[in-house]
Amino acid sequence: MHQEAPTPPATAELEKLELLFLLGLAFQLLLGEFNGRLADAGYGDLRPVHGLAFQALRPAGATGSELARRLGVTKQAAGQIVDDLERRGYVRREPHPAGGRRKLVVLTEAAHRHLAVAGDLLHGLENELTARPAGRADPGRRRAGLAAAAREPGGAPPPPLRPVW
């Protein structure tokens, strides 16, 4: 055996969950689905933060410090992310037109292709979601709607709320 991997636990009393946990579960589930499809599309080497970085670098690139601010991390962390993406061919560091010590981090074609694919996947996911019975949520049924969103497509038990914090 592989020791013990993080395996699902819970049941289907999703309706009784606190709204906050429901929200987290829905987010985690949707993000996982998105990531899975992204991996199927050949982007298994990119984490969500990389996609966010791509968006932060549109349309004309940005400096490392600016990227750091937009991502909400230190510039050192942003620098590491850029190193990583540069190594993989998703961004380039070019001399900054405004000079100084600055460098302009710009997206390569590969990154733009990724953005296009990711956008399509996101819209597809959203459409699937609104097509579900609970797409419409009247005043008191928001909870039910979110519960439906958090429910596994295959009827499987919901995964644990991972310390996504």
Place this chain on the structure above:
Amino acid sequence: MHQEAPTPPATAELEKLELLFLLGLAFQLLLGEFNGRLADAGYGDLRPVHGLAFQALRPAGATGSELARRLGVTKQAAGQIVDDLERRGYVRREPHPAGGRRKLVVLTEAAHRHLAVAGDLLHGLENELTARPAGRADPGRRRAGLAAAAREPGGAPPPPLRPVW
């Protein structure tokens, strides 16, 4: 200066965000608010995962391995969490009635008090949310509702979607 801390970036074009990011932002924001209030209530030493552990240990306790399964982590990680909580007086390790090598991890009174406070805070938050204009969401306005949820109470710019993954 404090170097640069993770400081907020973005603006108010919340409506244009992808649904998935909106969801993440809402979750992150609400969780942050919850944590803040919990800290104000004297529980600044507890992370969300601790609260989840408390819930997983209700009502009659559980073994470390069972807790690990419910939290979706390895039993070693669960063991560390229990060590931590035990040191702080929130749980006790008792001999397991079924014997064996098992130990029953049970909540102390302090943990039950925490659960009560946390529950009140969660319900308060939820009520505040449903009292907001966007509490009611008709079919096409789910996005607007979530955007409202993700909007900072004080009108401040939304924080970055932290790699909460």
Place this chain on the structure above:
DNA sequence: CCGGATGAGTAAAGCACCTTGACCCACGTC
């Protein structure tokens, strides 16, 4: 014109939190 303030970039170390790996031991089963 110069001297400090400002801000970009980088390097190194630290840390929080989880995993992988490797065990030991109690119990049920045949």
Place this chain on the structure above:
DNA sequence: GACGTGGGTCAAGGTGCTTTACTCATCCGG
């Protein structure tokens, strides 16, 4: 009685971030 299974724990590894600490280029007030 050997065996397999499952609970518990020690130790090490690893990832992804922060903190600390610097260097260097430009801006600007006197």
